[in-house]
Amino acid sequence: MRKTAVGQGNTEWILQQITTEYLRKSDLHYAIAIEGEWGSGKTRFLKTRLEEELHKEGIDLKIVYVSLFGISDSNDLYRRIMAAMLPLDDPNGNKRSRAFQYILKLLSRAASEGLAFFRIFPKVNFSIDPELFTSLFLPRKHLLILDDTERRSANCDDLSLFGAVNDLVENKGVKTILVSNSFSPKCAETDGAHGPKKSPDARGFDSEVREKLVWRCLRFKPSLEDIAKSVFADPADGQDRIDIIVQAARMANCGNVRAFLKSKSFIEDLLAADKNYPGDAARKNRQSALQELISFALLICLGKKPAKPEKPDYASDDIPGIFRLQNQNERYARFSSFGCFNDYFGDSNGPSSTQLPEEYISYLERWYPQNDDTISMSELTNQLSFIESLTDSQASSMMEELCSLVAKKNFSAEYIPKALTTYFALAEIGFEGSLDDRAFVDCCSEVISKDGGSVYEDLDRALKIGQSGPCKDAMDRLREEALTARERKMADTSQISPDDPECGEKLGELIQNVAKANPARLTDIDPEFLARIFSASKPMGQSRIQESFKQCGLYLQCQDNEQIIKWLRSLVDNLESTSTDKTGTMRKRWTISTINNILGNKD
Numbered sequence: 001m002r003k004t005a006v007g008q009g010n011t012e013w014i015l016q017q018i019t020t021e022y023l024r025k026s027d028l029h030y031a032i033a034i035e036g037e038w039g040s041g042k043t044r045f046l047k048t049r050l051e052e053e054l055h056k057e058g059i060d061l062k063i064v065y066v067s068l069f070g071i072s073d074s075n076d077l078y079r080r081i082m083a084a085m086l087p088l089d090d091p092n093g094n095k096r097s098r099a100f101q102y103i104l105k106l107l108s109r110a111a112s113e114g115l116a117f118f119r120i121f122p123k124v125n126f127s128i129d130p131e132l133f134t135s136l137f138l139p140r141k142h143l144l145i146l147d148d149t150e151r152r153s154a155n156c157d158d159l160s161l162f163g164a165v166n167d168l169v170e171n172k173g174v175k176t177i178l179v180s181n182s183f184s185p186k187c188a189e190t191d192g193a194h195g196p197k198k199s200p201d202a203r204g205f206d207s208e209v210r211e212k213l214v215w216r217c218l219r220f221k222p223s224l225e226d227i228a229k230s231v232f233a234d235p236a237d238g239q240d241r242i243d244i245i246v247q248a249a250r251m252a253n254c255g256n257v258r259a260f261l262k263s264k265s266f267i268e269d270l271l272a273a274d275k276n277y278p279g280d281a282a283r284k285n286r287q288s289a290l291q292e293l294i295s296f297a298l299l300i301c302l303g304k305k306p307a308k309p310e311k312p313d314y315a316s317d318d319i320p321g322i323f324r325l326q327n328q329n330e331r332y333a334r335f336s337s338f339g340c341f342n343d344y345f346g347d348s349n350g351p352s353s354t355q356l357p358e359e360y361i362s363y364l365e366r367w368y369p370q371n372d373d374t375i376s377m378s379e380l381t382n383q384l385s386f387i388e389s390l391t392d393s394q395a396s397s398m399m400e401e402l403c404s405l406v407a408k409k410n411f412s413a414e415y416i417p418k419a420l421t422t423y424f425a426l427a428e429i430g431f432e433g434s435l436d437d438r439a440f441v442d443c444c445s446e447v448i449s450k451d452g453g454s455v456y457e458d459l460d461r462a463l464k465i466g467q468s469g470p471c472k473d474a475m476d477r478l479r480e481e482a483l484t485a486r487e488r489k490m491a492d493t494s495q496i497s498p499d500d501p502e503c504g505e506k507l508g509e510l511i512q513n514v515a516k517a518n519p520a521r522l523t524d525i526d527p528e529f530l531a532r533i534f535s536a537s538k539p540m541g542q543s544r545i546q547e548s549f550k551q552c553g554l555y556l557q558c559q560d561n562e563q564i565i566k567w568l569r570s571l572v573d574n575l576e577s578t579s580t581d582k583t584g585t586m587r588k589r590w591t592i593s594t595i596n597n598i599l600g601n602k603d
Contacts, residue, residue: 011045011222015053022216023059023143023175030215031169031176033149038181041227041257042220043147046179048230054143061143061175069148073157074164078130081138131164139172149180166213178214224249231260232267241271244287248294252302259301266297266344273357277364282375285368293363296335300345306335334367374412377405381418399426403433406443413451416444416478417462424471441474445481453486487514487521493529504541507533508548515552522552523567531574534588542584546591553598568599 014034022032036042051063066080138144152161168174222230228245245267249255274290299305309328335341340359380401383390390398402422405411411419423433423440435443448455459479467475496506507530514521534545575592 011049011220011226014045014218014220015049017216017218018050018177019053019057019059023054023061026173028215029170029173031165031178031213033178033180033214033217034220035180035217036220037255039256039258040220041222041230042179044230044257045220045222046145046147046177061141063145064138064142065145065147067148067151068146068161069151070153071156071161072153073160075130075160077161077164078134081144082130082133085133085137085142134168135172138168139174142174144168144174144176145179146176147179149178162213169213222255224255227255227257227260231257231264244271244290245294248291249298251291251295252298252304254295254298254302256298256302259298262301262345263294263297266340267294269356270294270297270360273360276357277361279361279364282372284375286364289360289364289368292334292367293338293360296338296341297345300341305341306332308332308336334363337366338363371410373405373408373410374415376401377411377415377419380405381415381422383422395426395429395431399423399431399433402426403435403440406440407435409443409446409450411447413447413455413482414458416447416455417458417475419444420471420474420478421462421467424469424474428469437470437474441478444474444478448478448482449485451485452489453482453484456482456486487518488524493525493533496533498533498536501538502541503533504537505544507537508541508544511545511548512551515548519552519564520561523563527567527571527574530571531578534575534591535578535580535584539583539587542587542591546587546594549591549594549598553594565599568595571595572599 018032022028034042034046046063047065054061054063064081064084066077066084068077071077071080146165152158165176165178169176224246225242228242228249232242232245249260254260270290270293274286277286296306309332338359340356343355380398383398402419406419406423420441424437426433427437433440456479459475459482463472463475463479493507493510496503496510500506511522511525514525530545534542537545572592572595575588575595578588580588
């Protein structure tokens with residue numbers, strides 16, 4: 001058997017190898033094999049593309065497609081080949097008559113006369129031997145495709161089965177293609193430390209049978225663009241949409257055609273919703289949102305949908321670990337916020353394309369708030385990398401545009417470090433804009449206040465990289481303002497509702513996180529609101545709130561702050577006046593006792 005050939009992700013190459021290198025060479029009395037990953041689209045490709053290619057190349061062969069799923073021996077094989085060849089789809093149900101008519105057409109004139117009485121007596125109990133039928137008729141202008149090779153019966157008589165295949169190929173001259181997920185360890189040559197890796201799907205008869213039977217094994221590995229174009233033949237807006245689907249597939253690491261087909265209805269409805277999108281969201285943001293949502297859909301169809309991450313016990317100084325957890329949580333939150341996934345892929349009454357546009361708009365507004373000003377800021381500040389190549393006219397125009405964008409205060413705060421660096425770099429070499437230093441920084445300060453301080457780390461990293469002079473002073477000031485804004489946002493309870501079944505757990509986590517970051521910010525939490533959430537919480541939620549005070553007690557004891565003491569006392573008063581059931585009263589007493597212990601140490 002020749003060494004495995006790889007098609008470089010080019011399905012046209014596979015077709016060329018089948019037609020030119022195999023079917024046109026009558027002296028090759030071997031089979032060829034096509035191997036590819038499960039779900040890569042091998043069967044679909046052969047059924048939809050090969051017949052068209054044979055016609056285009058003028059090759060007069062009729063495809064006989066047979067699945068080896070559950071097959072046991074050569075007798076099973078012959079029966080399936082005969083069934084595939086006989087036209088048993090008569091709409092009037094007269095299958096015997098149609099089968100006989102087909103056989104008579106295939107036989108020679110003499111044989112036809114010998115069996116002519118069956119036309120007169122069609123109800124005679126006539127039995128056709130499948131092996132004889134296959135031997136007589138299959139070699140006559142047929143191409144045999146044997147699919148699901150690795151899915152034959154666990155008790156399959158391999159020597160009988162593949163001995164029959166070998167007889168058809170070598171002695172009868174039948175052109176044959178064997179299709180499998182992992183046809184052979186020798187075919188499935190993947191690089192390993194000590195040579196080709198053995199396929200886990202190998203069935204243990206390679207050396208005895210396949211060396212004689214298979215001439216070449218073609219590795220079927222279509223490109224993502226090939227897959228997307230085969231499933232979405234004419235998507236809205238053509239190639240742009242194909243590019244979005246391909247990028248989404250890369251994000252999901254999905255080359256599985258079945259996943260594409262399962263998600264096809266959702267993807268088409270989503271693309272239609274975007275095409276008719278009534279808002280003014282930046283085009284780049286919409287593309288990013290589409291890619292993300294399509295990647296989620298593909299992951300669902302692969303059985304790998306995003307799951308809620310487990311919270312590791314990070315050390316307080318493990319900033320990368322904390323960031324990773326934040327990113328995982330955000331990813332899960334994005335996935336969970338799109339309710340239409342359950343309509344299309346979950347247990348429901350079926351997909352509702354009428355709801356999808358509204359869900360899509362909501363998703364964009366929540367997760368992709370960046371507008372054209374933000375994108376313009378990104379493009380503008382990136383030009384700083386090429387400041388040495390700017391002319392005076394270009395630099396002056398750049399400063400003017402930058403000040404105009406900052407004055408509108410409508411860009412994402414994450415670009416503030418770059419905006420500051422760009423502004424002061426241009427100002428240092430003598431360029432002036434419509435904003436002076438103070439006005440420029442004040443505008444950035446307002447953006448930080450609205451943003452909630454998420455830019456703190458970006459400013460901190462920018463300072464560590466190295467800044468000096470007015471730029472450093474501005475970043476120092478804005479970094480402190482970002483920290484204050486973030487702590488204020490961290491203590492924000494507006495996202496916690498008494499109607500939420502997990503409101504107690506969420507409030508307990510918020511209390512603990514705020515205490516670790518800045519205990520003084522706990523006083524931003526309204527004691528009356530906290531008591532109301534405690535009353536509305538389930539037992540686990542009430543216990544979580546009590547536990548949060550146990551955990552943050554050390555932080556509070558270290559704070560000699562009259563405002564914290566006043567806040568704790570008010571909290572006790574509000575809890576005591578809150579009505580709960582009997583077991584809730586017990587948990588309330590424990591929580592009040594925990595808070596009093598903190599107050600006792602402080603008083």
